[in-house]
Amino acid sequence: MRTREPFDAPADAAMETPVGQPGPAAFGSDVVAETLRALDIPYIALNPGASFRGFHDSLVNHLGNRQPQMLLCLHEEHAVAIAQGYAKVTGRAMAVAVHSNVGLFHATMAIFNAWCDRMPVLVIGATGPVDAEKRRPWIDWIHTARDQGAIVRSYVKWDDQPASPGAAREALVRGKWIAETHPAGPVYINLDAGMQEAPLDAPLPPLDLQRLAPRIDHPPGAEEVDRLAALLRGAKQPVILVGRVSRSEQGWAERIALAEATGARVLTDLKLGAGFPTDHPLSLAPPGVFPLPEARAALEQADVVLSLDWIALNGALPARPAGVVVHVSLDHILHNGWSMDHQALAPVDRLIAADPDALVSALCRALGAVPRAVAAAAVPAPGPRPAGGAGPLVVPDLAFHLRAALAGRPVSLLHLPLSWDGAFWPFRHPLDFVGSDGGGGIGGGPGISVGAALALRGSGRLPVSICGDGDFLMGVTALWTAVHYRIPLLLVVANNRSFFNDEVHQERVARMRGRPVENKWIGQRMADPEIDLAGMARAQGAEGFGPVTTREQLVEAYARAIAVVEAGGVAVVDVRVEPGYTPAMAGALTRETKAEEGKR
Template identity: 65%
Template sequence: PPKRPPAMPEAPPPTSIERPAGLPAASNTLFGSDAIAETLRDLHIPFIALNPGASYRGLHDSLVNHLGNDAPQMLLCLHEEHAVAIAQGWAKVTGTPMLVAVHSNVGLFHATMAIFNAWCDRMPVIVLGATGPMDAARRRPWIEWIHTAQDQGAIVRNYVKWDAQPASPAAAREALFRAAWIARTAPMGPVYVNLDLGLQEDALTTPLPPLDPTRLMPPVTTGAPESLITEALTLLQTAQHPVILMGRVSRDETAWANRLALAETLSARVITDLKVGAAFPTDHHLHTGSPGIFPAQAALQAIAEADVILSLDWVDLGGALRTACNGPPAGRVIQVSLDHVLHNGWSMDHQALPPVDLFIAADPDQVAVAMLRHLKPAPTPPQPPLTPPNAPTAGPIVTPALAAALRLATGDRPVSLTHLPLSWDATSWPFRHPLDYLGSDGGGGIGAGPGISVGAALALRGSGRLPICVCGDGDFLMGTTAIWTAAHYRIPLLIVVANNQSFFNDEVHQERVATMRNRPIENKWIGMRMSDPDIDLAALGRAQGAQGFGPVHDAADLQAVFTAAIAAVDAGAIAVVDVRVRPGYTPAMASALTRTS
């Protein structure tokens, strides 16, 4: 297999793209939006993803002509949903928020699906909105009336951590600092700040007093009391069959090493999940069952047999326990999570209420550190080299063959899988680093994969890691124009479309309904298949500025095509590969869908 180059090519610096011309040496008059722009710079967030709109034209001008389109630099997006998805992808890698700007109520409506994804994924995103002047006498006829809302934050209030509509530049500064602080504080999530057009465009009569951002955004400690750590360790160390469910944890390498040491010291079996990013080496001898959207049968058996279960913010703990044990588990359950802080009566993303014997309201990574202080972990032996998969043989393509060919084409270089389809078999690609896999979209919102992957690839630029998005054709088609942003800003990325030419998940549901009603399952494809005419996905990629490959129909051709596409990405391009795969799920996924029907 080809060896990894020393590093992927570094993208051009921000000032080399869309550089403002003729900027004044100094402004004689400052406007409200200038103060807001300076506050955004004080947040030290390098980018603001946006789709432009007249409601924040004052802020747009300040970002360009007052700040020079630098710190933050604009990332022009062709749809507000992509702008938020890019910010979500950035957060998946960095654990920090990106800024997003959306136009008025209409842009916010476009962005809602992606905001909900970020909310369910517990990712920090700072969304800036705007409204026409709240002073009705200042509104331009017609357009600023339909783009003004009395309570615009109500559109997203049920799935953001906090929202505000400040009434002055001074209040806007404070709101932005508070928003950034809340978004970054665990449990993290999106926030929304709505900026009145009038306060943006009014001149400042007096300069605003300086503020110290470090004193307005203090770090919040989310550790656990020693008494609870001791109680949890007493349970775990006396257990005969302990199990650790590793859920929402960070991408930090030290935290990864701590989780590994904790599991090895306790001799606990470990279960991970494809809904969230990689949390533990999936080819480790303690890892049980392949990770999936639903737990595999081996994982369910381990949960049922466990006498102590440690949940590190597992997504849907109640559902997993109920499925594995057909009711409350016999073993003791320790839940480490802060997620209850976000639960509300509108969204059911909090999942089923789990039975818990010991609750530790703390950050899981900090709890692992605290537990290790009381233990004497043995040195972790080095991991053996990965065994390369067998090359796929000629014939129709299934998703595991796609994964095998992709692994062979990437060789021993570090790869970040930024997105995966429902048909993915996790046994085909071991995870050995917290950035090997970044998790799902969060809210099940189809169309997020390309945008999330662009944001993740932006965060990975120059890291030496190859970002790869493997997405379904429906996901790709809804998110295609996010690729233009990657092409425009020179963000290298490989997108592989597992194209079954169908909204296949719904075919499965239609087959299930037909079976229950004793009706013909042969009709399940109607209203699902995307053919006649076939859609040229590679051409759609080329239309956005990417290099297109395929469609690939024969498994024997995959490795060569992937090698060529990776070479294009190494040269700084975006590559889109259309792979025609047979519809279907892994046995574990199919079994899980049957159990949860």
């Protein structure tokens, strides 16, 4: 997996500097801590637990809480989400520590998100002591599992339970190597509490990391590149589907060069980070969770479709594509019999098992396409003000005024709600948007945003997250970590006081069964009492604004919140919007409903 260097300076931990001087490694957990430093892991997010108390002590008293620095989290799900967000910007694995089986259970949703998002995360757990004679009564027994890795084995790339310091060191090296190798994903390493706390018999020999974890590239074959280049040269109506690609500026520039050299129309996906400028003349349609009608029409007419690891390719293509379909992906390596995230089989004429970035780079060379340098574009001012007048706020109002308030600044969008329309905001740089949660796990947005904001520290970009109210409520305590470690972040809540996506589903079921759609809100609406979201933000130490109910309040709240973030703080703006989806999303859901009814 191609990576980029993180921008962040070390998080402010002056209040967490340990006393005393680190000494030589004396315990098993000291070896584990030293290995993380050798692997150049800057942070380890954790919620404390006795099962890794030895490891915790080593991070503090052996390493001095530096490289990696601990990031205290209020929930294990937030810890993993922060690591996922960090990886979405850098492509690099951050470490996470979770407490035995109980902490791992808490973390499972976030691990699944990282798995579906194909993001590298190094999750470190603990158990035991494995030797039953060393267990304390009751608590050590309920925190010990025969096969703890089985809890997550179906949605991690690899797991291990090393029994000695030397084996633990090797497991960490192998785990990070596997996690970051394309296609990336989380790994889990379970440490025996007894091994952590046992004194070392003798110092371990030094590691040669470069030889133990060699870089693995996945370039396409020269013959495949030549055949594909010839196919694109002869194409009259080619379409490129930009799916899972890196945040690399080089990759971004090469995708533009490829499209311009071939005249290919390009479609991007709002489930993923920015992969192509959405206001480029060759951009086929604004990115969405589902392809828009104009994109579907172009795919039906395309004589060549080049898929760069597109998610759910079967759902984007016509049932019987008229043109040649070439799919560039390594994702089949991860497909297993437990998770169905591999999606349905798609009608593909040629599969090229290669890194999509490497394939595009090779095609540019074959076609003589010369990439241009990529500039860090600032947010452009919005177009005409959305209709609405003095009526209740809607998501287009939220987006329009936020874009107007941020115009002229380099901004990274770290999370977007389902109600977002890709036409609201142009993406002109690979860090303009870092993608969704991956697994549809509500509650991941705040933690992922904190991790991405951490990675963006020092970049000059203002980190902005837009979350639904349900997502915010399940993840709000992740903001405490951002405040505590001085990680600037602006989080806007699109607060429709409902789990609205499920209202849509209830309406769909009611229509299919001939029952009253007026009842769709029951068991969905969060009212009576109204929840003070700004107050919940203030409880974490952030600045809270709202509830905002008018356009005049929105302009003022945005200005004040942006000033907080530019001064290094965390700000949350609670925007009360009417339930509903944009026309693009609503149309996609209507088509989905008709397709579902047609299968019955």
